[in-house]
Amino acid sequence: MTDVDGSSRVTSLDATTTRVRAANPSPMTLSGTNTYLIGTPGAGDLLVVDPGPALNDHRATIERAVAQRGGRIATVVVTHHHVxxxxxxxxARDWQVSAFAFDPTRIPGTEEIHDGATVPIDGLEVVVHHQPGHTADHLCLRIPRTGVVLTGDHVLGEGTTVIAWPDGDLGGYLDSLRALRQLEPSALYPGHGEVVTAARPHIDALLAHRAERTEQILAALANGRETVDEIVMDVYPELAAALRPAAARSVNAHLADLRRRDAVACVEGRWRGT
Ligand SMILES: [Zn+2]
Structure with a gap:
């Protein structure tokens, strides 16, 4: 891993992939959104994954990193519709290239790309995997040559992603985690945070974390908590107020999944185990 320009915003992760980090840190975006540039070393064409937030300095940093690689932007792919x-x-329009997403109705200006599609970039291939859960339109991208998978917000560099219920879906998220594990990634390059080199244990820990969270929610219901807010306070007693809406979405995602499995019932916003 090499800090390319001394700003610690541009990092060469391996021979094919450069990371450009946007200056939009927050509790939800960790140290900022990671934009990735992918291409064969020495070849001209580069794929941009997740252009990120529309910040002028981020654009300038991306364009500088492209120039430093001696390349040109050839294609843009967006992992999901979040801003x-x-x-x-x-x-992409200014760069005179096409931008692709799973669901163009949610990202105006993109064209549709489907599960299993291959994006050719000058001697390199990137394979698209539809992995819903964080959102319904979420894509991960695998680089077969290195075995690396770009995970967007499906898997982050640290902590657990938010299931953006009702667009996101816990059952889909768990299926997508298992599908990601099946790809046997050599490393995960997330949309936020650092590279995950121990991909398999990381994915297994996320699966275990969700199973544990489900048990905590069932325990809260057994203890007489009924509303989503009550469950959030019970399950996440230490959580900062600013993060409670995200926690509520996650609890709702768990409850929706439990209801589908007939493990809980809801009457007028009050939940109970069955
Ligand atoms: Zn994000």
């Missing part, structure tokens, strides 16, 4: 990944997709 911290997709807001800058209009830059």
């Amino acid at each position: 911290d990944h997709a807001e800058a997709v209009g830059w």
Whole structure:
């Protein structure tokens, strides 16, 4: 891993992939959104994954990193429609290239790309995997030559992603985690945070974490908690107020999954185990 320009915003992760980190840190985006540039070393064409937030300095940093690689942007792919990944997709027009997403109705200006599609970039291939859960339109991208998978917000560099219920879906998320594990990634390059080199244990820990969370929610219901807010306070007693809405979405995602499995019931916003 090499800090390319001394700003610690541009990092060469391996021979094919450069990471450009946007200056939009927050509790939800960790140290900022990661934009990735992918291409064969020495070849001209580069794929941009997640142009990120529409910040002028981020665009300048991306374009400088492209120039430093001696390349040119050839294609843009967006992992999902959230603004911290997709807001800058209009830059593709200025770069005179096409931008692709799973569901163009959610990201105006993109064209549809489907599960299993291959994006050719000058001697390199990137394979698209539809892995819903964080959102319904979420894509991961695998680089067969290195075995690396770009995980967007499906898997982050640290902590657990938010299931953006009702767009996100816990059952889909768990299926997508298992599908990601099946790809046997050599490393995960997330949309936020650092590279995950121990991919398999990381994915297994996320699966275990969700199973544990489900047990905590069932225990809260057994203890007489009924509303989502009550369950959030019970399950996440230490959580900062600013993060409670995200926690509520996650609890709702768990409850929806439990209801589908007939493990809980809801009457007028009050939940109970069955
Ligand atoms: Zn994000």
